Amino acid sequence: MERRYDARHDAVRTPPEPPAEVAHDRLWARDLRSSIRCAAVLLTTLLLIDWGAGTFTPLRGGLWAGLGVLLFLVLYPPRVSVGKGWLASRGLLRKRRVRTDLLVSVRCLDGVSQQLLLRDASGVRVEINPRVLVDNPELWHRLDEDAQKSAVSGSLTCGATALRRVSERIDRETALTVFKVSGLG
Known part of the structure; x- marks a missing residue:
């Protein structure tokens, strides 16, 4: 009985090359939570002051919510990662990748x-x-x-x-x- 060569058999026995390691910013999630907290504290403070003064309206609530979102956008931390030969920084809207x-x-x-x-x-x-x-x-x-x-x-x-x-x-x-x-x- 003649044996035929089967490439699938070799692929199963040969382990694939490990992918190049990528290092990420370990503290990014903490920074993200911090920016969310700051925006939430500002929004809560503005709403409580407005409510306590008796001047709260839905329009003013929307304005305060907009300010909270704006603060979050300003404080949003870029996510930095580095691999062999490159560094990437990902913000909310775009990702930049430089060849190191x-x-x-x-x-x-x-x-x-x-x-x-x-x-x-x-x-x-x-x-x-x-x-x-x-x-x-x-x-x-x-x-x-x-x-x-x-x-x-x-x-x-x-x-x-x-x-x-x-x-x-x-x-x-x-x-x-x-x-x-x-x-x-």
Whole structure:
């Protein structure tokens, strides 16, 4: 009896390659709950004040609800994830994905809240809060690894100082956490 080759049989025996690991912001859900709470507290406070003053109307209630929704939209945290060669930031309306292995510049933007601006060779820009990297070392590790590849390849022309500052901040926060956990700090 002749045996025929069956590709399905090999596919069952050969384990598939594991997908490339993706690191996500572990504290995103907490930040989302916090923004929902802030909006709910504002809405509740406005409604109670209006009701207590005896000036509540459905129109004013709608206005207060609109203000609560607006505050939620302003506070909505972007969801940051990093994989091999990319970093993505997903907001409510759009998702931006920058190639971290082809970074051209990394800048720190100061303002109301500090932001890290990443730009790749194709011109795509992503802004993230450096606090996300401090709170999630695995995100920082992947970004730093790819940024170093960009620097070695020569594509990263501006940003070594900004990356060094973030790295120093992460090292400082990690050391403080270790001291607190060990009872030394």
